[in-house]
Amino acid sequence: MVKLGKTIPAGDLFTLDEGSSIPVWLQLKNRFIYLITSGFYKPGDHLPTVRGLAAEVEVNYNTVSKVYQSLEEDGYIVSKPRQGAFVADVSDKPGVSASVVAEAVTAEYLQRCQELGLSLEDIDAQFTAALVAAKQKREREIGDAHESQKPEERRGRIVEFPAVPGDAAERASGNGA
Secondary structure (H helix, E strand, O other): OOOOOOOOOHHHHOOOOOOOOOOHHHHHHHHHHHHHHOOOOOOOOEOOOHHHHHHHHOOOHHHHHHHHHHHHHOOOEEEEOOOEEEEOOOOOOOOOOHHHHHHHHHHHHHHHHHHOOOOHHHHHHHHHHHHHHHHHHHHHHHHHHHHHOOHHHHHOOOOOOOOOOOOHHHHHHOOOO
16 A cells, blocks of 8 residues: 555545546646645655556556656656655746646536536536535534533633623613713
């Protein structure tokens, strides 16, 4: 099992669709670019060997080798003889940002859904439902975290304003004008 410098097996990080019109090597390259630009891989992280990754994701050795060569040509990784491949610092690389990567991932998602025969309206409905579910899950998690706090920890979130002379609270207590 190749761990890709993290505790997640390579097979879980790279799901390839051999039926897609996007070549397997390009799917693999795009996934690496996403993992690097999103911050999953940090500059200097050691990548798996070509042989190890090829075996883990069940792709031909030459395909993975082509991906690594292309990533190195584009400046995403650096190969060091007898040491392996390492993630390059791409923070100053033009066009490398989460929004640029998200745009590419979105375009790929749309294309794949259309290849499955979904209309743009179907894709919109499916995506909207998934987004609503993700937001609800986040809210439940936030609510669960809030509920697990002790009452004295929660109390710190209540904002109490000082009484202003002549306000309703003072009049109700009989101390006001």
